[in-house]
Amino acid sequence: MELGNITHTPPVQPISPIGIRAEDPHNDEEVDNIEDHIRKDDIPEVEVKYDDAGRVIIEPLGIGWTPNRHAVKALGLAIRSHFEGPYHHYEAVPEDVQVRWWTEFKTRVTWTAQDEWQIKKVYETKVKKRLSDMLTKARDKRKRPHWIGEQAWVDLLIYWVTDKKFKDQSAQNKINRTSSRGGAVHTTGRKYHLDIAVGLERKYGKPVDPDVLFLATHKNKDGRWVDDRARDTYEKYHERLRVAQSQNAKGSTDDTGAMKLQCWKDAAGGKTRGRCYGTEDLASNIRRGVSCLTQETLLDPHTSHAHQHSAEAKALRQQVQQAIERADVATTGLVEANQRYALLEEQMQLMQEQLQMVLDRRSRGS
Incomplete structure (x- = not known):
C-alpha cells in the first residue's frame, strides 16, 4: 500500500x-x-x-x-x-x-x-x-x-x-x-x-x-x-x-x-x-551472511518473493473455494425454494378441491 x-x-x-x-x-x-x-x-x-x-x-x-x-x-x-x-x-x-x-x-x-x-x-x-x-x-x-x-x-x-x-x-x-x-x-x-x-x-x-x-x-x-x-x-x-x-x-x-x-x-x-x-x-x-543484529530483512529477497507468491496463490485458491461454496449455498437455497413452492401449490390445489366439494353439497341441498 x-x-x-x-x-x-x-x-x-x-x-x-x-x-x-x-x-x-x-x-x-x-x-x-x-x-x-x-x-x-x-x-x-x-x-x-x-x-x-x-x-x-x-x-x-x-x-x-x-x-x-x-x-x-x-x-x-x-x-x-x-x-x-x-x-x-x-x-x-x-x-x-x-x-x-x-x-x-x-x-x-x-x-x-x-x-x-x-x-x-x-x-x-x-x-x-x-x-x-x-x-x-x-x-x-x-x-x-x-x-x-x-x-x-x-x-x-x-x-x-x-x-x-x-x-x-x-x-x-x-x-x-x-x-x-x-x-x-x-x-x-x-x-x-x-x-x-x-x-x-x-x-x-x-x-x-x-x-x-x-x-x-x-x-x-x-x-x-x-x-x-x-x-x-x-x-x-x-x-x-x-x-x-x-x-x-x-x-x-x-x-x-x-x-x-x-x-x-x-x-x-x-x-x-x-x-x-x-x-x-x-x-x-544471527545466521550466515548477516553482520548486524538489526538487519532489516526477515528473509532474503528470493525466499521472501517465493513465499509471497505462494501466499498469494493460496489466497486465490481460498477465494475460488469460497466462491464455489457460495454458489453451492445459492443452488441449495434455490432447490429448497422450488420445493417449498411445489408444496404450497399442492396445498392450494387441495384447498380448491375441498372448497368445490362444499359448494356442490350446498347446491344439491338447495
Whole structure:
C-alpha cells in the first residue's frame, strides 16, 4: 500500500560514546566505559512515523517489527474489541473473529506495500503470543477483565482447571523456568529489546553489537547483573571475541560483525527453536551472511518473493473455494425454494378441491 504524507517525532542526533575506542577491541577499559555510558544515559526512543490517517507506520525487523510498543498495543486493543467466546488459544478463535482482529489492527498501524508479507508473518506470531500473555495475566489475577464476557470467563476457568494438555504444558513451562539455564530475566520492564536496539543505534550512530544490547537489557541501574547466567554469558562472549579477533586481525568490517554474532551465539549456548539468549526477536539475524543484529530483512529477497507468491496463490485458491461454496449455498437455497413452492401449490390445489366439494353439497341441498 502507498503511504501518504509522513510525520515523525523529532530526530535524535547520534551521540558519540565518551571514552569508547572502537579501534581497540582488546582494551578492557573500553568495556568498562561502554558499561558506564549505557547505565548513565537514557536510550533514545524509537522514531515514530505516522501516515495521513494518524496510523503508526511499522517496519519489519528480525522476526519482529518496530516500533514494537505501538504494534503490540494495537494487537491488545484489537483482541479486546472482539473477544466473544472462551478463546483459550488462538486456534480456538473462529475465523471471522480472526479477520476482525486483523482488520482492527490495521486501523491503528500501517506499513508499506513491500513490507506487507513480512508484517503479516510477524502478526501471525505476535497475535498468538499477545493473546496468551493477556489470558495468563487474567488467570494469575483470578479476576475477570472487562473485555471477557461472564460466560466466556466461566468457560475459560473450566478449561484451565480440566484440560489435561493445558495443565501439562503449564507444568512443563514451570520446569523450564527453573532449569539450570535459567529464565529470560532482564531489566527492560515495559520496553522491548527491538526498540532498545534501534534506540542504541540512533544513540551511537552505528549498528548495535550484541554485548551492547545485552548491557542495556541485563544490568540493573546499580551495575549488578540480573543473574549469574547474564554475567557468565557476557564474560564468555568477550573471551571468545578476543580469541577470534587475534586469529583474524585483518578481517573486514563485515567479517568483524559476523564474528561478533557468532561469538555471541556460542557464548549464549546456541539457538533453541530459533531463539538465542539475550537477543529476543533479533535472533533471526544471527545466521550466515548477516553482520548486524538489526538487519532489516526477515528473509532474503528470493525466499521472501517465493513465499509471497505462494501466499498469494493460496489466497486465490481460498477465494475460488469460497466462491464455489457460495454458489453451492445459492443452488441449495434455490432447490429448497422450488420445493417449498411445489408444496404450497399442492396445498392450494387441495384447498380448491375441498372448497368445490362444499359448494356442490350446498347446491344439491338447495
